[in-house]
Structures are given as C-alpha cells and as structure tokens.
Amino acid sequence: MDKVAANIVTGFLGVGKTTAIRHLLANKPLKERWAVLVNEFGEVGVDGAILSEQGALVKEVPGGCMCCVAGLPMTVGLNTLLAQKPDRILIEPTGLGHPKDIIGKLTQDPFDSTLNVGATITLVDPRCIDDVRYRENENFHDQIALADVVVANKLDQCSEAQLATFHDYVAAFDGEKSLVTGVEQGALETAWLALPRHARHAHYHHRSDAEPMTTLALGPGDTFTRKENQGQGYISCGWLFSEQCCFPFDALYGLFSNLNAQRIKAVVNTEEGFYAFNVANQVITVTPMSIETAESRIEVIDTQALPWDELETILLSFLKASDE
Numbered sequence: 420m421d422k423v424a425a426n427i428v429t430g431f432l433g434v435g436k437t438t439a440i441r442h443l444l445a446n447k448p449l450k451e452r453w454a455v456l457v458n459e460f461g462e463v464g465v466d467g468a469i470l471s472e473q474g475a476l477v478k479e480v481p482g483g484c485m486c487c488v489a490g491l492p493m494t495v496g497l498n499t500l501l502a503q504k505p506d507r508i509l510i511e512p513t514g515l516g517h518p519k520d521i522i523g524k525l526t527q528d529p530f531d532s533t534l535n536v537g538a539t540i541t542l543v544d545p546r547c548i549d550d551v552r553y554r555e556n557e558n559f560h561d562q563i564a565l566a567d568v569v570v571a572n573k574l575d576q577c578s579e580a581q582l583a584t585f586h587d588y589v590a591a592f593d594g595e596k597s598l599v600t601g602v603e604q605g606a607l608e609t610a611w612l613a614l615p616r617h618a619r620h621a622h623y624h625h626r627s628d629a630e631p632m633t634t635l636a637l638g639p640g641d642t643f644t645r646k647e648n649q650g651q652g653y654i655s656c657g658w659l660f661s662e663q664c665c666f667p668f669d670a671l672y673g674l675f676s677n678l679n680a681q682r683i684k685a686v687v688n689t690e691e692g693f694y695a696f697n698v699a700n701q702v703i704t705v706t707p708m709s710i711e712t713a714e715s716r717i718e719v720i721d722t723q724a725l726p727w728d729e730l731e732t733i734l735l736s737f738l739k740a741s742d743e
C-alpha cells in the first residue's frame with residue numbers, strides 16, 4: 420500500500436497555522452485531495468469550520484493536546500481521514516501541545532506503515548522572541564527545535580530588528596533546518612512540504628495525566644452549552660450555541676474588540692450571515708463564511724480565568740435583544 424504524505428504545521432497559539440493551511444489548500448495541485456487533522460486547546464473546535472470552507476476533508480480533535488487526550492482521538496481522527504484515501508494529510512496540533520510526542524507517535528508503529536511524514540513546518544511570530552514568556556516556554560522552544568522548515572509569519576507586523584533576532588535565535592538551535600524564511604498571511608509554498616525531514620529521535624510517551632475526551636454537544640432543546648479547559652498555563656472557555664441562535668454583528672464585534680483576552684476565535688451566525696472572528700495580539704480579524712446553517716462556536720483563551728459567567732450573560736443578552 421502506498422503511504423500517504425503527511426506534514427505537521429505547528430507554532431504557538433495564534434501564530435497563523437490555520438491561515439497557512441488554508442493557503443496551502445488553496446494552492447495544492449488541482450488533481451490531489453488533501454485532508455486536515457486539526458487539534459485545538461479549546462473545547463468547542465473553531466478551526467475545523469474555518470478549514471472546511473476550503474473544501475478539504477477535515478477532522479477535528481478539540482479539548483487539549485491530541486497526544487494527551489485519552490480515548491485515542493488522534494488515532495481515530497487519522498484513521499477516518501486515511502479511509503478516504505487523501506493524497507496528503509496536513510496536521511495542525513494545538514499551539515499548546517507536545518510537538519515532540521506528536522511527531523514521535525506519527526513516525527512509529529502503527530502510523531509509520533501508513534504515513535510518510537515529511538518536513539515539519541513551524542511558524543513563529545518574530546515579535547515573540549524578545550518576550551521571555553515565550554522564550555522560556557517549553558513548547559515554543561520544542562516547536563522550533565523539531566522544525567525542518569522555520570517560517571517567520573506576520574512579517575507585516577515586525578521590524579527589521581525583530582526579523583534579525585528571529586534568524587539569530589533559530590540559527591542557535593542544534594540540528595539541520597531545510598529552510599528558514601519569512602512570510603505574511605501564512606503564505607507557505609506547497610513545495611516546502613516536500614523538503615527533507617531530519618530525524619530527531621522523538622519518541623512517543625503515553626501521558627498518564629491524560630483526560631478522557633468528550634465531544635461537546637447540545638442536548639435536545641438546548642440553546643447553548645459551555646465547557647472550560649485548563650493546562651500549560653492557559654485557561655479556555657468555549658460556548659456552543661444552537662443553529663437557531665443569531666447574534667447582532669456589531670454588538671459581537673464590539674465585545675470581541677474590547678475583551679482583553681490572549682486569543683478569541685469564533686464562527687458565528689450573525690444577522691449579516693456567518694462570520695469567523697479571530698483575535699490574536701489584540702487585533703481582530705473578521706472573515707465572511709459561506710456556511711448557511713450551523714451551530715455557533717465561540718472560544719476564549721487566556722493565561723488566567725476571565726469572568727466567564729459575566730461574558731455568558733452578555734452573549735445571552737445579545738440573543739434576547741435580537742429576538743425583540
């Protein structure tokens with residue numbers, strides 16, 4: 420049996436992984452079918468909806484690092500995609516995951532007989548390197564250590580000096596890199612996926628602190644449900660709203676713009692249609708989507724617990740106001 424090409428596209432929370440995978444999907448060879456396995460720290464899973472817009476086969480593993488959540492969601496997700504015989508699988512681990520263990524798991528039994536894992540691409544926001552909170556973060560470090568291709572993203576936001584610091588920082592890592600470069604808007608070239616992978620002897624260790632995975636779902640007649648997650652110094656709260664819920668666009672935009680959270684991601688049914696809302700580095704991006712009916716998903720991530728109840732009251736008040 421031919422092995423299926425696979426690549427990991429990794430990088431810290433909000434660096435632009437999903438944007439980069441969308442770009443790769445838009446530029447893939449026309450004849451090929453590509454699939455995406457997307458893993459999120461938050462419980463509701465927002466990136467899957469964003470990536471599905473690109474017409475790829477998508478499988479989501481929400482609720483924490485996919486090598487940690489028990490119940491084999493990563494194996495189940497990969498097998499579901501492999502059963503559809505794609506030409507390539509792109510894997511987006513959560514920015515708050517364990518890239519070493521994920522690569523280890525993908526390159527050993529049983530996946531080494533079905534997947535041909537190519538270059539691992541790590542995206543980095545050069546502005547983070549001067550910030551000790553990132554530099555001292557084990558995942559941030561591991562993601563660069565394990566990369567074959569290191570790409571500075573968000574070049575539009577960073578200075579020449581920050582870019583020079585990025586190149587010096589990456590050059591100081593042991594081990595060969597196939598390419599170190601920079602882009603805007605995750606504009607990765609598909610040819611980079613075929614660059615050589617340098618074996619790094621990562622070995623998968625099953626984590627004993629694994630939490631069982633449960634998929635967040637609405638009960639019959641429920642308007643919404645919510646779930647929090649916590650780990651690696653981050654806390655998230657995600658809400659899932661029923662298909663009937665419709666939010667006022669301006670009120671939601673105002674709320675997300677003023678909420679002081681490290682990361683907000685949402686795909687929401689608004690009075691103006693479906694929109695993806697994204698906040699990273701205090702900058703909000705809004706993208707119209709072609710979905711017609713779906714549940715609305717909102718995920719907020721920060722290093723501390725935010726007043727989730729208050730936030731929920733505000734979200735529900737928007738629904739009441741739009742009913743009137």
Ligand SMILES: Nc1nc2c(ncn2[C@@H]2O[C@H](COP(=O)(O)OP(=O)(O)OP(=O)(O)O)[C@@H](O)[C@H]2O)c(=O)[nH]1
Nearest residue numbers: 432433434435436437438514573603604697699704
């Ligand atoms: N200014 C600027 N914004 C960018 C660039 N690339 C991505 N973004 C924005 O950064 C935000 C996060 O992008 P995503 O692609 O969702 O990032 P991610 O790494 O998948 O995020 P998580 O999955 O939550 O870790 C979005 O608002 C993007 O529009 C860029 O080159 N420049």
Ligand SMILES: [Mg+2]
Nearest residue numbers: 436437466511
């Ligand atoms: Mg993402």
